[in-house]
Each structure stands twice: as structure tokens, then as C-alpha cells.
Amino acid sequence: MSHWGFILAAYAVTGAGTIGLVAASWTAMRRAERQADALRGER
Amino acid sequence: MKAKNQRLVLLVLAVAAVLGAVLLAMSALKEQAAYFYAPADVARQGPPQDRNVRIGGMVRKGSVRRAPDGVTIDFLVGDDSPHLIPVRFKGIVPDLFREESGVVAEGRFQAGGLFVADEILAKHDENYMPPQLDVKTGEHKSESLK
Amino acid sequence: MHIFANPARFLKIARPLTPWLGWSGGLLIVAALAVGLFASPADYLQGESVRILYVHVPAAWLGMGGWTGLAIASFMQLVWRHPLAAVAARAIAVPGAAFTAICLITGALWGKPTWGTYWQWDARLTSMLILLFLYIAFIALDDAERERGGEGRITAIFGLVGAVNIPIIHYSVEYWNTLHQGQSISFLRGSSSIDASMLWPLLASALGFTLLFGAVVLMRMRAALARQKVEARLRRM
Structure with missing residues (x-):
């Protein structure tokens, strides 16, 4: 049925958006916290 | 302080x-x-002439007539008020267009009060239920009560 | 209220809380959407496309709830100069904008098979689009103000004033004639015109997305705090 095309598109947009958001936030956090920890180690 | x-x-x-x-x-x-005028608004203000407007309401039960040419349909749009708007539309209506269901039509009023629509949209209501449930009451149909 | 004013104390709670919120939210979303896609019934009128509801409505709630949280944080920043409030408001902006965009896109994909159109300029759709623009403006304003080394007070005022759009979105379907249907769920009255077989996956999905939203906000706050620490250290060197 043609409705499934719209449903799958909506779920794909939601899935890609959510996973992208979590992945970007997670990697940014890891990078920032690693830099902060490295600075503490230097002292 | x-x-x-x-x-x-x-x-x-x-x-x-x-x-x-x-x-x-x-x-x-x-x-x-306002995205559209209801029949009561049109009755109160008079039909706006010479410009495109949207009207909305419920498709009156039993009012949908298909012309012999197969693409033109006529129906009445009503709301809680006693006023009705006759609408004519030539084209394909959305899947959800049906009697006793919400509709929004964009077009123009003719001199006689007939509303000629260029576009028909179905307006959904706030009820969500599986098909076996009764539309009006939200209760199980007699089938499941038997 | 000032328990979390101390970033060190905040981090002590935020660090273990982040994975908990993330995993519980993620699992709940997967379960709720699996039920929504395969186990819940089709609608009597909309047919199968009602399944878009399970992603569209949580996204809408988070877009609106996000700005509500952002406005509260901005308020706390302006009145009490709460050191974490500005960090929190900034951390909410990007996920809030993302879910508002998801809401608009999934709404268009629901509108086409149901109404017969992707987009109409009715009060609900337009006010939701304005919310997305407000988020984008907030993010841009925040970037510009931080670049100049400001305290973020203008951004906070903008976050607070922008909150007037939230009641407009909420009441748009009651106040104006809109193509968008009226509200189905009223938390104040505890009533719903959605059948239980569709309401439970919807609420589970909304809870899951909310938990995940919380995890994302914590991640972004932790990243901002770590960056602040690095910048402060570099300045002293």
C-alpha cells in the first residue's frame, strides 16, 4: 500500500535524526572530556 | 530589595x-x-466575493452527488449551525473525503452562493481508534456486545 | 535549586546518569516503535498512516518541551545567575531544534496521505515552523554572543521571550480554525480520544524519546563544561 512509503520515510527520518544527534553529542562529549583530562595529566 | x-x-x-x-x-x-471560514462565519459576514477563500466543515450526510461526467461532484458543507454551503468541485478528492467527515475547500463563491472549489483537503478529527470500534461513541459495536 | 549550582557536584550525578538515560530511552523507543509499526491496529479512517503518530507526537512534545526547559533555564540564569543554567539552555537548543524539524517532516509525511497536502499555512503548522526558526535564531545568537565573550544575557532574554510561542502552538488548534485536528490528549483533564491500543505505544514512545533527550542534554552539558575547563586552563598558562 502506498501509505507504507510515507510511514517508512517518517520512521527513517526520525531514526536517522535521532541516531545522528546522539552520535554527534556523544563524540563531542568524549573529545572534550578527554582534552580536559589530558590537561589535568600535564600538570 | x-x-x-x-x-x-x-x-x-x-x-x-x-x-x-x-x-x-x-x-x-x-x-x-483563521485558516478557513465555517458555514456560520459565512452566514454572519456574507459570502466573501471576488477573492479566493477557504471554507471548512462537515460533509453533510447524503449530500454528495456525482455528475454524469464522472469528475464533478456536488456536496453540502455544514457545521453546528443550521447554515449549509453548496460546494462544487471538479477533480480527484483525497482518500479521506467522505460524508460526515471534515473537509476544507479552497475556491471562490459564485453570485448565487455556490462555492466552486479548486482544491479539496480532508480534515481529520482528534479521534484515533481501530476500525472495529464505533465512530461516534468510541464503544465496541453491537457485534462485540452480542 | 542550588544543589546543582556546583559543576563538580552536577558532574558526579550526570556522569552515571547519562548512560542510564540513554540506554533505557533507546530500548523503550525500539520497543514502542516495534509495537507501533507491527502490533498496533490501523486507524478506522487514516488506515496505516496513523503509525506516523508514534514518532510525530513525541517529536512535537519534545520540540515544545525543549523550549519550555530552555526558557526556565534562561530565567534562572537571568535572576539567580545560576552558573549551570546557561550551559543547560545551550545544551537543549540543538536537540530541541532537531526534534522540531523531525516533527515538521513527519507531519508533512502524515499530511500527504491524510489531508491530501504536505503543507498548508494553518495556525498550528505555521507556529511550529516559527518554533524551528526560534531555535535556529537562539543557536546563532548564542554562537555570536559567546564569540564576543559575552555572558549570554541577550541569548537568555531571547530564550525567555520566545517562550510566548509555546502557548500559541498549544492553543492554536482551539483558538483558530485550523486544518490540523484538535488535541486528543489532555493531561490536565486526564482524558484522551485515542484508543488504548494506540495510546500505550504512543506514551511509551514519548517517554523513551524524553529519556533519550535527557541523555543528549547531559552529554552536551558535560561537553560544554569540559570545554570551559580547558579554556580556563589555557588562559592561565
């Missing part, structure tokens, strides 16, 4: 003022920002 409390009072007043301004603007925009 401590600076902290002063800021609190000032900010609360500012938010209240902005909220009041927005409410005023909203009441001024009540008519202009």
Missing part, C-alpha cells in the same frame, strides 16, 4: 507584558489568521 529579587520582579513583569501584547495581537488576528 536585594538585587536578586529586583531582577526577579522585573523579569516577571517583562514576561507578563510580552504575554499580554501577544494575547492582544492574537485577538486582533482572530479573523485574519
